[in-house]
Amino acid sequence: MNKRQMQKQKTRDVILKAAKRCFISRGFLDTTTSEIAGEAGIAHGTLFLHFPNKAQLIVTIFDMELDLITAQIVSLVEQSSGIQQLLARYLLLLREQEDLFAVIARELPFYPAEIRRRILFKESLLRQHFHRAIEQGTASGKFIALDVPMALTCLFGTINYLLSLKPIFVSEGSVIVKFQERLLSTFTSLIKAR
Amino acid sequence: MNKRQMQKQKTRDVILKAAKRCFISRGFLDTTTSEIAGEAGIAHGTLFLHFPNKAQLIVTIFDMELDLITAQIVSLVEQSSGIQQLLARYLLLLREQEDLFAVIARELPFYPAEIRRRILFKESLLRQHFHRAIEQGTASGKFIALDVPMALTCLFGTINYLLSLKPIFVSEGSVIVKFQERLLSTFTSLIKAR
Amino acid sequence: MNKRQMQKQKTRDVILKAAKRCFISRGFLDTTTSEIAGEAGIAHGTLFLHFPNKAQLIVTIFDMELDLITAQIVSLVEQSSGIQQLLARYLLLLREQEDLFAVIARELPFYPAEIRRRILFKESLLRQHFHRAIEQGTASGKFIALDVPMALTCLFGTINYLLSLKPIFVSEGSVIVKFQERLLSTFTSLIKAR
Amino acid sequence: MNKRQMQKQKTRDVILKAAKRCFISRGFLDTTTSEIAGEAGIAHGTLFLHFPNKAQLIVTIFDMELDLITAQIVSLVEQSSGIQQLLARYLLLLREQEDLFAVIARELPFYPAEIRRRILFKESLLRQHFHRAIEQGTASGKFIALDVPMALTCLFGTINYLLSLKPIFVSEGSVIVKFQERLLSTFTSLIKAR
DNA sequence: TATGAATGAGCATTCATTCAT
DNA sequence: GATGAATGAATGCTCATTCAT
Numbered sequence: 001m002n003k004r005q006m007q008k009q010k011t012r013d014v015i016l017k018a019a020k021r022c023f024i025s026r027g028f029l030d031t032t033t034s035e036i037a038g039e040a041g042i043a044h045g046t047l048f049l050h051f052p053n054k055a056q057l058i059v060t061i062f063d064m065e066l067d068l069i070t071a072q073i074v075s076l077v078e079q080s081s082g083i084q085q086l087l088a089r090y091l092l093l094l095r096e097q098e099d100l101f102a103v104i105a106r107e108l109p110f111y112p113a114e115i116r117r118r119i120l121f122k123e124s125l126l127r128q129h130f131h132r133a134i135e136q137g138t139a140s141g142k143f144i145a146l147d148v149p150m151a152l153t154c155l156f157g158t159i160n161y162l163l164s165l166k167p168i169f170v171s172e173g174s175v176i177v178k179f180q181e182r183l184l185s186t187f188t189s190l191i192k193a194r
Numbered sequence: 195m196n197k198r199q200m201q202k203q204k205t206r207d208v209i210l211k212a213a214k215r216c217f218i219s220r221g222f223l224d225t226t227t228s229e230i231a232g233e234a235g236i237a238h239g240t241l242f243l244h245f246p247n248k249a250q251l252i253v254t255i256f257d258m259e260l261d262l263i264t265a266q267i268v269s270l271v272e273q274s275s276g277i278q279q280l281l282a283r284y285l286l287l288l289r290e291q292e293d294l295f296a297v298i299a300r301e302l303p304f305y306p307a308e309i310r311r312r313i314l315f316k317e318s319l320l321r322q323h324f325h326r327a328i329e330q331g332t333a334s335g336k337f338i339a340l341d342v343p344m345a346l347t348c349l350f351g352t353i354n355y356l357l358s359l360k361p362i363f364v365s366e367g368s369v370i371v372k373f374q375e376r377l378l379s380t381f382t383s384l385i386k387a388r
Numbered sequence: 389m390n391k392r393q394m395q396k397q398k399t400r401d402v403i404l405k406a407a408k409r410c411f412i413s414r415g416f417l418d419t420t421t422s423e424i425a426g427e428a429g430i431a432h433g434t435l436f437l438h439f440p441n442k443a444q445l446i447v448t449i450f451d452m453e454l455d456l457i458t459a460q461i462v463s464l465v466e467q468s469s470g471i472q473q474l475l476a477r478y479l480l481l482l483r484e485q486e487d488l489f490a491v492i493a494r495e496l497p498f499y500p501a502e503i504r505r506r507i508l509f510k511e512s513l514l515r516q517h518f519h520r521a522i523e524q525g526t527a528s529g530k531f532i533a534l535d536v537p538m539a540l541t542c543l544f545g546t547i548n549y550l551l552s553l554k555p556i557f558v559s560e561g562s563v564i565v566k567f568q569e570r571l572l573s574t575f576t577s578l579i580k581a582r
Numbered sequence: 583m584n585k586r587q588m589q590k591q592k593t594r595d596v597i598l599k600a601a602k603r604c605f606i607s608r609g610f611l612d613t614t615t616s617e618i619a620g621e622a623g624i625a626h627g628t629l630f631l632h633f634p635n636k637a638q639l640i641v642t643i644f645d646m647e648l649d650l651i652t653a654q655i656v657s658l659v660e661q662s663s664g665i666q667q668l669l670a671r672y673l674l675l676l677r678e679q680e681d682l683f684a685v686i687a688r689e690l691p692f693y694p695a696e697i698r699r700r701i702l703f704k705e706s707l708l709r710q711h712f713h714r715a716i717e718q719g720t721a722s723g724k725f726i727a728l729d730v731p732m733a734l735t736c737l738f739g740t741i742n743y744l745l746s747l748k749p750i751f752v753s754e755g756s757v758i759v760k761f762q763e764r765l766l767s768t769f770t771s772l773i774k775a776r
Numbered sequence: 777t778a779t780g781a782a783t784g785a786g787c788a789t790t791c792a793t794t795c796a797t
Numbered sequence: 798g799a800t801g802a803a804t805g806a807a808t809g810c811t812c813a814t815t816c817a818t
Contacts, residue, residue: 008798029304033792043800048793109300109358120362144388150373150380154352161351164303164358168314179344186344190384194338198818202781227809237783242810244781396777417692421813431779436814497688497746508750532776538761538768542740549739552691552746556702567732574732578772582726586797590802615788625804630789632802 012050015040019061027103028058029110055112062115065100066122073126083133083143084188087155090126091183094159095176098166102175105163127152134191143191155187206244209234214255218293221301222252249306256309259294260316263287267323277327277337278382281349284320285377288353289370292360296369299357321346328385337385349381400438403428407449415491416446417498443500450503453488454510461514471521471531472576475543478514479571482547483564486554490563493551515540522579531579543575594632597622602643606681609689610640637694644697647682648704651675655711665715665725666770669737672708673765676741677758680748684757687745709734716773725773737769 018040022031033054037044051057072093080086094101108116130152137143162183166175212234216225227248231238245251263284270283288295302310324346331337360369406428410419421442425432439445460481468474482489496504518540525531550571554563600622604613615636619626633639651672658671676683690698712734719725744765748757 004798011798032790037801044792045794045801046799049798049800054792106303113361116359116362120359144383146383147376147380150376151384153355153373154348154380157352157355158348159351160355161347168310179347182341182344186341186348189338189340190345194388196818198780201818205781226807228807238809239784239811240782243783246810248809392777399778420811425780432813433780433815434778437778442813494691501749504747504750508747532771534771535764535768538764539772541743541761542736542768545740545743546736547739548743549735556698567735570729570732574729574736577726577728578733582776584797586801589797593802614786616786626788627790627805628803631804634789636788 008050011042011046015042015047015050015057016061016064019057020065023058023061024099024103027107028061029107033057059112059115062111062118066118070122070125073122073129077126077129080133083130083137083191084184086130086133087184087187088180091159091176091180094163095174095180098163098174098176102163102166105160108160123156127156130155137191142193144193146191151191158183202244205236205240209236209241209244209251210255210258213251214294217252217255218297221297223301223304227251249309253309253312255294256298256313257316259291260313264316264319267320271323271327275327277324277331277385278378280324280327281378281381282374285353285370285374288357289368289374292357292368292370296357296360299354302354317350321350324349331385335387338387340385345385352377396438399430399434403430403435403438403445404449404452407445408453411446411449412487412491415495416449417495421445447500447503450499450506454506458510458513461510461517465514465517468521471518471525471579472572474518474521475572475575476568479547479564479568482551483562483568486551486562486564490551490554493548496548511544515544518543525579529581532581534579539579546571590632593624593628597624597629597632597639598643598646601639602682605640605643606685609685611689611692615639637697641697641700644686644701645704647679648701652704652707655708659711659715663715665712665719665773666766668712668715669766669769670762673741673758673762676745677756677762680745680756680758684745684748687742690742705738709738712737719773724775726775728773733773740765 019036162175213230231241356369363369407424550563601618744757751757
């Protein structure tokens with residue numbers, strides 16, 4: 001890679017980082033390309049030299065972010081045993097980047113189909129781990145027999161709901177923190193064998 | 195009601211129907227008042243003769259649909275129906291206006307505060323009925339003791355999740371139809387005492 | 389005049405009275421025909437049955453008001469002797485309907501030419517009396533010799549200026565009250581022979 | 583300044599000149615941003631690239647013209663000129679942009695508070711210079727002792743009055759020209775000690 | 777005569793994208 | 798490769814006037 005290409009790559013990275021910052025604070029839908037350029041410290045037009053349009057920029061950001069998130073999930077899974085620990089650690093992970101995940105939860109239905117598919121694919125990988133953990137509990141008699149995929153849809157749906165309407169549920173601070181205990185105990189008590 | 199008043203009422207209805215059509219196909223946020231007027235076959239300004247602003251127009255549509263649901267649920271509650279029947283009927287009612295409710299689920303986080311408040315207020319009225327039905331079940335030993343508000347957040351959150359991502363879950367047809375049985379049986383089996 | 393004509397005349401009066409009230413509180417330029425109709429308790433369209441357009445309505449109001457004002461000025465002149473008394477009484481008269489005169493001062497340049505001419509004609513009648521009073525003072529050696537028309541233009545111009553920018557000079561209450569003493573003493577001391 | 587910057591500056595000037603032309607012929611209140619853009623031969627949106635909003639555009643025009651006057655008066659004051667010379671020069675400067683100042687005089691009461699404040703602030707700076715000049719005349723026994731602020735309100739009020747009703751006072755040509763001599767000599771003779 | 781529903785041109789401002797420099 | 802000035806379609810809402818009832 002020659003000097004020019006390196007410079008270009010560097011600018012591209014600067015744009016992506018700036019876009020992510022804007023994205024977290026106001027969401028991608030409400031962020032203008034001009035704001036991103038300003039945040040990145042480059043000219044407005046330069047942005048379109050690196051990305052053909054706003055949509056492609058968001059696609060690229062998600063390509064990167066999703067890989068990061070996947071890595072975190074993998075390490076999450078490796079360190080966790082049992083559904084409770086898995087869920088607790090997952091909530092912790094969400095909490096660490098709550099603003100990012102809240103934006104995604106809110107805007108997901110409006111992203112290009114391809115992005116939506118990729119995000120939900122990553123989620124499905126996670127679901128598999130949750131699925132296995134629950135099935136093990138059921139097999140050992142700790143949990144009742146249940147439609148696990150549907151139960152997980154409830155779980156992820158609920159989390160998504162809390163995140164997407166975060167400002168409704170908490171005026172400030174973390175929704176996850178506010179609800180994690182009740183969510184955990186309710187989910188556990190529901191699936192627990194009695 | 196004289197001819198004048200009838201004509202006015204008719205125009206109002208024409209606007210509401212046209213707005214609902216636009217709203218379902220493109221969402222409230224992307225529908226312009228000018229488009230609605232065009233779809234309704236009236237002058238742009240006429241719309242504002244019947245509704246003071248875009249938000250009020252949409253509030254009117256929401257209120258009508260949500261009141262319809264609330265009324266039916268209330269009448270069901272008066273017949274002292276259990277949570278299963280309540281939920282089944284609720285899903286049926288959602289299904290009848292599924293495209294509309296899918297749009298609401300998707301766009302809710304982006305609506306002006308006033309509209310969001312109204313929608314969530316109506317939802318909270320519904321929740322009260324569900325709440326009572328579950329508590330009666332718990333009192334009579336049919337259901338386990340549980341954090342009812344949290345359980346309802348799970349329920350409504352899940353439905354909201356399914357609706358908002360409808361195109362992901364079904365390529366065509368109804369998400370509610372696709373999931374209602376599993377949702378019903380899973381929710382029931384989870385809270386059922388054993 | 390038959391019953392129908394009487395009714396029409398009555399409605400016309402109601403409109404004129406309502407228009408004047410609106411006019412005083414917000415100015416004619418900012419008052420909509422719809423507001424006037426509302427204030428008058430008649431249908432919006434009815435207004436255009438009595439006046440071909442908004443401009444004609446304002447012309448009519450001024451035709452009436454100016455006659456009233458003229459009558460007041462005449463009685464003012466008859467009761468006053470000397471420029472000081474004349475001016476003091478004039479300021480009193482303005483003060484009694486300060487809001488009306490402030491609106492006129494502000495909006496005068498925007499009225500139809502005909503209205504402007506009539507208003508200024510009434511003012512010129514008043515000026516003649518001031519003129520005579522000053523000339524008598526000069527003749528008796530009480531005042532210095534001066535270009536009386538120009539001095540009066542200063543006087544009326546100043547009053548007009550204070551009225552038209554009333555909200556700048558006083559946050560509430562009367563501009564006339566605030567400035568009358570200084571205006572009177574300054575004007576007197578300026579023209580007084582020394 | 584490179585070519586890019588020069589071009590931008592040129593566009594800005596074109597907008598300002600076009601805006602001033604529109605403004606003089608129809609007033610600020612009745613001139614639309616679209617008209618200005620058309621007159622300037624640029625796209626409507628381009629206007630907002632150079633000025634954040636209509637008010638700022640007009641403030642810029644006002645500031646330029648008013649600063650020009652203030653600067654000339656200040657330089658005159660530094661040469662320790664008397665009130666007569668000051669007033670004569672002021673009238674001369676007004677005359678050079680008479681149509682513009684006539685519009686301002688007429689529309690001032692209707693401008694947004696911020697614009698009004700700015701205009702009246704500049705006027706108050708001017709008043710200070712006039713104030714000092716008069717006080718010096720009084721100190722040296724050339725003028726009678728008088729309420730200087732009130733006298734200046736009379737002076738500026740009169741000029742404002744003449745400008746705002748210009749079409750009444752002259753069918754064509756300059757009001758300032760028509761009245762400057764009488765205004766000057768009357769004002770001088772009024773305040774002159776005898 | 778009175779009504780009031782309907783009209784539709786008009787307005788300030790935004791923003792993704794282009795292209796000459 | 799980078800710049801940033803220019804574009805122009807698009808938006809929610811107002812209001813004097815008309816005309817069918």
